Amino acid sequence: MLEEQELNMNIQDNNHEYSKYPIKKSNIIDVLKEEYLICCLEFIPELSNIFCKAYKVKRNNSDNTNLYALVYTKSLPLRLSVIDNLKHNPINNIISPIDYGIVKISETNMEQFVVILEKPSIISLDEYSKEHGPFSAEFITDIILIPICQILQVLHSFGIVHGNINPKNIYIDTDNKKIVLGDCVNGNTGFAQNIIYESLERAECNPMITKGDGAEHTDYFALGVTCLYLFFGHDFNVTESDDLVNQRFMYGSYKIYTRGRSIAMSIRPLIKGLVNDDLETRWQFQEIMDWYNRKQLSVVDNEDIDSNHNIMFNNNYYPNLRSLAYNMHQNWEKAKAFLKEEVLLKWLEMNSKSQQVVKLEKLLKPKIYGTGTGDKDEIIIKALCILDQYAPIRLQDCAVSLDALGVLIAYALSEKANSYVDNIRRIINMSIWNEFTELDYTEEKARELLMHLSRAKYAINKPGIGFGVERCLYELNPNLPCQSPLIAEEYITSVYELLLCIEKKAEQSSTFVIDRHIAAFLAANLGMDQRLNYKDYNKVSKRFLDHDAITILIMMAIAQEKYKIYKLSNLSAIVVEMLLPLLEMVGNYKRRQALHNNLNNQIPRxxxxxxxxxxxxxxxxxxxxxxxxxxxxxLASINEQIKELHDEKQCYVKGYKLGLKLCAVLSYLSCAITFIILIITKF
Incomplete structure (x- = not known):
C-alpha cells in the first residue's frame, strides 16, 4: 500500500506561487484594506486600457482627490514584481503604487487585482509645451533630461524598464520646474506608448501587446524623442501612421523626425546619440552624463545605409538590411520566392556582408552544409533574424518579442483569436529561441525564459487534461490567476486557494467538474511533467494510464499532501464519479462492485x-x-471448433477420414466375428 510519505514530493521549483508577493483579499466590496473606496461610477478613460480600468478613489479621513485605482483585467498578466518593488521601494519623483490587493468590484461582480496610485496635481509636459514651447537646449538639458536620467538610473538599478516615457506621462511643476515621471504599471511594458517614442524593434510589434519587457535603451530612445519634441515644439509634426515605421527603417528615425531641420549644435550630439536605431551605439546614462560634463564623445551617424547599392525586392529598392527584412515580413509569400533566388546572397557578397552570407548560405543551402531544410516559414523567420538581429520574431501577420509570448497567448485565449494561438503554437515548436535571446536579455533572464518556453513546448502539443494550450498559458504567465470560467468570480493565485475554492464549489453544485483550466493551473503550479513526478506511477495499471481521471487523482493527492488540506470530501465525490467509467474495465461484476464500494466508502474522508x-x-x-x-x-478454442464446423471442405475431409476409420473398425469387427463363428462351428 502507498503511505502518505511515499508520495514523491520532489516538485520542481517554480515561480507560479505568489509567495514573494502575498496578496491580501478585501472582505468589503469596492474597498481595499478598509481604507480605499473605489468609486466605480467615476471612470477615468484617459488612464484606462485593455489591461486595466481607472477609477477615482476616496480615502478614509483624507481630502486627497488625486487618488485613483487601476482595476486590472483578470485575463491578462500584470507587472506584479514591478508593482511590489515600487510599493516597497518608492522612488522620488515617479508615481509609485501606494498599495495593492484583491477587491471584489461591484461593476463586474468579480474579484480583481487593484493598485492605488496618486496623480500629481501638476500639469503634464505635453500641456506645458503647448503653452510655452519650443524650449531652449539649456531648459531641455537641465530641467528635463538630467532629472529624468537620474530617475531612470534608480529605476533601472531595480531591473525595471519604464516603457512609457513621453510628454503626456511626464509632469512638471510650473513654479519650481520640478519633474515627476508618470506610472509604469498600467499594462505590460510600453503598451500605452505611442510608436513615435518606441525604438524600431518595438514599434513594429503586432499586436502592440507583444513588445515584451524591453531594455534600458528602450527608455533612453523615448527620452531622446521627447527632447526632440520639446526642442521643435509645434513644429515637431510627426504623427503615427501606417508608413511611419517603414520610413524609419528606410532612412533612420533621426532623419525622419528632424526632416532636415537644423538642431542647435549644443544639443545635436545628444539627440543623435539617443534617437539612434542601432542598439549597440545608442546613448544611455553614462554617455549622457559624460556629454553633460563636456566630455568629448563620438556620435555614430544614424543614417542606416548598408551600401551604395540598394537591393530590390517586390519592385522596390531598399537601402539597408533592416528595411528589407521589415518589408519581407510585410510581404510574406513573396519573401518565400525571393529567398529561393540568389539575389540576396550575391548582394551581401558584393557589399562585404560576410557574416550574414555564411549564416544565410547555411540556412538556404542545406545540401551543401548538411543542415536540415525545416519548415518554410521557419526558414523565413531565421532569415529575417539574420538580416535584422534586433527584430522580434516575425511570422506572417505577427511580430512578437520572445518574452511577450505569454501576454499574446493570454490575449488570444481571452479574445478567442485562434489565428494568434496557431502562430504561438508554431513559434514554440520551432527551434529558434536561442537566436532571439542573445542580444536583449541578461544571462539570467534568458535562462529563465528558455526554461518556461521548454516547458511550454513540452505541454502545448499534449491533448490530455493538464496539458495543451491551457497549460502553456500558465507556464508562460506564472503569476496569472486561474482562468476557469467555473470560478470566474474568484481571483485564485495559488494551489492552496484553488483547492479550498473548488471544494466549496463542489459542495454547492453536484454537477461541478474539474475543467482543463483548473487541471492546467494545478499541473503548472505543481511543476508536474508527463509522469506527474509521482514515483509510484508505474504501479497504476496500464489499463488506467492516460485517462483524465487518473491524472486528476494523482494531482489532487500530491496537492493535498503538499498543502496539508486533508478533508476534501466534495472534491473526492467528483473524482470518484470520474473514476467510475474506468471500473467497467474490470470484467468480474462482483469484483467491480466491491471496488466501487471501496471508492465510495472513502468519499466522506x-x-x-x-x-x-x-x-x-x-x-x-x-x-x-x-x-x-x-x-x-x-472462447478462442470454441470459436476454432465452430469455424471448422462451418468449413464444408474440412467437414468432407474429416467425414471421409472418419468413414475410412469406421470401415476399418467394422472390417476388423467382421473378421473377428467370423473368426469366432468358425472356431465355435469347428469345435
Missing part, C-alpha cells in the same frame, strides 16, 4: 491518497486479468 491506494492496488486487476485470459483461451 476526502482523502485522495486513500483513493489512490485503492487504484494502485492491482491485485483485483491481476486476478481479473488471469480469469479474462482463461476465458479468452476457452
Amino acid at each position: 476526502g482523502d485522495f491518497i486513500k483513493l489512490l491506494n485503492i487504484i494502485i492496488d492491482t491485485s483485483y486487476l491481476e486476478l481479473d486479468r488471469k480469469e479474462m485470459e482463461l476465458a479468452e483461451q476457452q
